Amino acid sequence: MEQAAASPSGEEEDVSQPSPVQLLAEILRLRSRAKISDWLQGVLHLVALRLQDVRRDVQCQAARPWMELRRSTPKAIWRELRTQLPAVPVCGQSKEQQEPADHGSLLKRKPLLDQAEPAGPRAAVEAESPMVQQSGGLAFAALPASDFHLEISRLGNEKAVRRFHRGGAAFSNANLEERTLHVDGLKERLLKAVSSESWDQVCSLIREAAAALAAPRQKAAWNEAVAPMPEDAQERLQANLQGQLRKLICQGLGYLDLSDAGTVSQLEPALSFVKLLIERFKVRGQLEAARAARQWLRLQGLLTAEPRHKPIWRAVGRAEVRARII
Structure with missing residues (x-):
C-alpha cells in the first residue's frame, strides 16, 4: 500500500506481474464492509x-489501474479528503444496535388504482457520463457526500443514515456482475414482499434501492462533444441498472400510502435522499431536461402527491404483481 501511495506515475512497470496499484485495488474490492483500521x-x-x-x-492505458483503484477506494476516504481534514476514527465502537421492531402492521398500502404508471413508450436507456462512471456512479461523486450526509442526518436517525451510506458505498465499489445480481435480487425480493403483503420489507427494499441511486443528469446538447466512453462504462450503460433501480423505487412507492406518517418514517432516509437529488438538479434546470425525465418526474409525483381518501387495501394476484415488477 505504501508503494501505491508513493509510486511515480511515469516509470515503466513490469507487465508480467500485477503492480502495487492493481494489487491494492483488488484487496480493497475484497474488503467488502470490513471495518477500516x-x-x-x-x-x-x-x-x-x-x-x-x-x-x-497520467493518460490513456497508464491511467486504467489508477481508475480501478479510484473506484475501489472507500467513499469515506474521499469525504475526508474533500475537507482536507481527515477525521480521527473512534476505536472500539460498539456494534450498531439491531433494527427497530417491525412496523409492518402500521404500514398502509396505497389503492391499486393509483399504482399504474402513466401510459407511453418505455424510456430510452440513458448514457452514464464518464465523470459519474469513473467515480462509482453514485450521486456522492457529483456532489460532496458530506453535504448529503449532513442534510439527511438532520431529518432522520443517525444510525439509519450511516447504514444507508454504507449500502450505497458497497454498491459503488462492486463490479458490474455484482451490481447486476444485487438489482436482480431486489426485484425478486420486491415481488415476494408485495405478494405476501410484507410492507415493512417493501420499505426496506426501497431504502436499499435508493442508496444505490445516482443523481439525475442533464441531457447532452446536440453540438456537445462526447468524450470516449471506457469499456466498463459501456457495459454499465447496456445493463441500465440505474433505470431498473428508479423503476423499482417507483413501483415500491406505488404500493404504499405515503400520506401515512408511520410508512414515511419506515422509508427514511431514502425519501429525503431522493428529494434532495431532485432539488439539487432543479437548482441547475428543469427536471424535464434530465435524462430519463419520465422516471424522475414519476418519482417527484409520488413524493409530492396529495393524499387520496380511498380504500387502502385491495387484493393483488401474484401474476399481476410479477407483470408490474418485471
Missing part, C-alpha cells in the same frame, strides 16, 4: 492524495 485509513488517505495527482498527469 486507523493505520489503513491513514495509508488510504495518502493513496487518495496520490490519485488526485495521477488524474491530472
Whole structure:
C-alpha cells in the first residue's frame, strides 16, 4: 500500500506481474464492509492524495489501474479528503444496535388504482457520463457526500443514515456482475414482499434501492462533444441498472400510502435522499431536461402527491404483481 501511495506515475512497470496499484485495488474490492483500521485509513488517505495527482498527469492505458483503484477506494476516504481534514476514527465502537421492531402492521398500502404508471413508450436507456462512471456512479461523486450526509442526518436517525451510506458505498465499489445480481435480487425480493403483503420489507427494499441511486443528469446538447466512453462504462450503460433501480423505487412507492406518517418514517432516509437529488438538479434546470425525465418526474409525483381518501387495501394476484415488477 505504501508503494501505491508513493509510486511515480511515469516509470515503466513490469507487465508480467500485477503492480502495487492493481494489487491494492483488488484487496480493497475484497474488503467488502470490513471495518477500516486507523493505520489503513491513514495509508488510504495518502493513496487518495496520490490519485488526485495521477488524474491530472497520467493518460490513456497508464491511467486504467489508477481508475480501478479510484473506484475501489472507500467513499469515506474521499469525504475526508474533500475537507482536507481527515477525521480521527473512534476505536472500539460498539456494534450498531439491531433494527427497530417491525412496523409492518402500521404500514398502509396505497389503492391499486393509483399504482399504474402513466401510459407511453418505455424510456430510452440513458448514457452514464464518464465523470459519474469513473467515480462509482453514485450521486456522492457529483456532489460532496458530506453535504448529503449532513442534510439527511438532520431529518432522520443517525444510525439509519450511516447504514444507508454504507449500502450505497458497497454498491459503488462492486463490479458490474455484482451490481447486476444485487438489482436482480431486489426485484425478486420486491415481488415476494408485495405478494405476501410484507410492507415493512417493501420499505426496506426501497431504502436499499435508493442508496444505490445516482443523481439525475442533464441531457447532452446536440453540438456537445462526447468524450470516449471506457469499456466498463459501456457495459454499465447496456445493463441500465440505474433505470431498473428508479423503476423499482417507483413501483415500491406505488404500493404504499405515503400520506401515512408511520410508512414515511419506515422509508427514511431514502425519501429525503431522493428529494434532495431532485432539488439539487432543479437548482441547475428543469427536471424535464434530465435524462430519463419520465422516471424522475414519476418519482417527484409520488413524493409530492396529495393524499387520496380511498380504500387502502385491495387484493393483488401474484401474476399481476410479477407483470408490474418485471
